[in-house]
Amino acid sequence: MSRKVLWIAAASVLVGAIVLGLKTLAWWVTGSVALLSDALESIINVAASAAALFAITVSARPADDNHQFGHHKAEYLSAVLEGVLVVVAAVTIMREAYYGFLDPHLPDQPFTGMLINGAATVINAIWCLVLLRVGKSMRSPALVADGKHVLTDVVTSVGVLIGFVLVPVTGWPVLDPLIAGLVALNVLWTGWSLMKESVGGLMDAAPPPDVVARIRELVSLHAAGAIEAHDLRTRHAGRITFVEFHLVVPGDMTVAAAHDICDRIENAFERDMDDAIITIHVEPEGEAKHRGVVVV
Template identity: 55%
Template sequence: MDEKGNLTVRRLALWGIPMSLGVMGLKMVAWWVTGSVALLSDGLESTVNVVAAFIAFFVIRYAQKPADHDHPFGHHKAEYLSAVTEGVLIVVAALLIVNEAIGHLADPRMLDAPVLGLAINFVAGVINAIWARLLITTGRKYRSAALTADGQHIMSDVITSVGVLIGLLLTLATGYAIFDPLLAILVALNILYQGWKVISHSIGGLMDQAVEPDEEEAIKQAIATHAAGSIGVHDLKTRRAGAVTFVDFHLVVPAAMSVRQAHDICDRLEDAIRSVHPGSSIAIHVEPEGEKAHGIRVKVIKEA
């Protein structure tokens, strides 16, 4: 990620703090005027957004620090820690919602000032939807795990808000107040699922999971078409740490090839890989022909 991308991600992370506070305020007002436990559950999830926004801001700043003596590969994985933390907070919010909803199952009540409360919650949902889409788009563009996770969580909040609105309209239409706490429990189950997705994806990054199959195929194609002069490529490994993709492989060259010629092939390969994965960190081990190939192999396309 270049400095422009870093700046864009930091700015969005910073703006996420007042945005989350504002949306949380609107949702809590909606709960206050209606007394709806479903709207309270929606508001409780937004409190998680506030905490997550603060965490994401500070973690993103740390993750963008350049590599140093103690962290020669950079600080990129800090973003995954932020995403895991956010996932845990989502799960905690869901459990709080279930606890609140169960207490109202035995004594449900109809809403106060339902039109005003639902209108306020609708406005909060629209703001969240626009903001979530911006975070997800930007996070994926600049490969920011923390920003993407924040956007995905907020988008799950939007889905929650839509479900709450539909359910409360059903409550008003039928006159059955029991729909309110039941809906809150359904909301909590959806939040638990979203939390699990955020946690599992982030743990994959912390465990050096390989890039997605389509991304690996693009790397293989770049190597295959720009490795002319070599004999073969094997032991291809990939992993992602935040915004950086790490690529490692062995390049087999003729035993009589000069260091300069082998170096030129490596330069060509690095440029090709970075054209499909900008900012990649690439390690190429050059070895003479005759070495036994192992790991993932890439068939080199010979020059005509």
Template identity: 55%
Template structure:
């Protein structure tokens, strides 16, 4: 029996989540070694952030597994929002990490230390940064394509680590050349600010998803076009509502039809609309409430000659 679209997406999510965990562990090992050989506060801060990457990858696996579960008596709309919960938890962990890194930076200013073997530490950290760059871009691209909040949040988190790594390597390379040891805690402080910024943005996006924020105007426009094109025989569509939960789009609206139209004909119209919406928007849960013509509203999509949209 061939795999459904939903099963294919879920399998891909699971694969990405497992690979993400493996990449995070490799990066953590490299960054821990970089800190161990150098004693740099900035490198320690970077390693500390990567610990959160590992925890986030584990949380992402849990969320994706839970989101795959079908609807049940307690969750009649399914478990799709588990990915948003995972993204919010990851955002909170990122914010806590920023505070811990800031504390390390403060200790570095108060009790400055020399950085030992900086070049070896920078090489190890640079390798970890390159690994994270390749994987972060992959996660972000795939997460956006399959509309996975957990993968998008994970990709954003990993890429924040990359930009931090680039700045860290460039800054610490100046220490043996200039003797400016204050650069070490300064870079750590900048890492904290960047991590705080990324964590806040991740939190904002995740809360928007949980609050059922409307999608962008392009999606709404496309939805209206499909209804106008496919509702041949109907008179109007109004009270259109749409929300996105991960890879699933929930759509509901009222469809006004002539009072003399048979149930069979109305059913065919609804089938055409549903097929058109799924073809245009992907996986959808659609609820169409059919009404007689005296229920028409001026604010709806008027289907003149069944195809034109005003």
């Protein structure tokens, strides 16, 4: 586990708390239902960041007797939880928008509220980019999920700011809850997408096609002396990619020679994909299926 990932996750909780404070202040100054909804979404954002920090800490634990393949999937559990929290936030925002429709009113001090909320939005936007960049580079589902959650918060705030511009200009107070309702729909869609992606990881979904293609290429290039590799299976677990396949070798090859080929393949994966765990089953020539990876 990179200490960088852990520090970013911890900083995310702090940033979320600062943004929540600013948005709460903006709502208190204006009394806007859209700003209240924005602040409610940020409360869940802080809780989700804390869950991501916990999950990343757990996933860093080494394998033990009860979890012999490690704790990497803890990050997917965090991502699912964040998706659920995003959906809860969307429903909460819709509820506040509904009550705003029943009793619409122009917000107080819209310019001041706009400045405060705008500052929170800028902070969130910058932090969103950091989370997504680091999460993707370090292959951390929890950080990527946290980044997407923060992105929904940014979208929410942008929608609120648009409403703040339109409400005083048009004199239509109903636009305040209308903007909140539209943003809630976008937040709901993001939460659903996040949960769907994370559940795929929990269900041992295969890596993206380009990763699988690279795996096949590495086996082909570094298995000289073998005949073919077949029954290739791959799955993701957090930052770890598990790779399993059968390696067919000449029937008269010694165990030591076959072991050398396996070592060469494993070393190639370690150089190219240091977060991959390889399991190779060596078979004699008679087991060849001629529909797997052709060795160069």
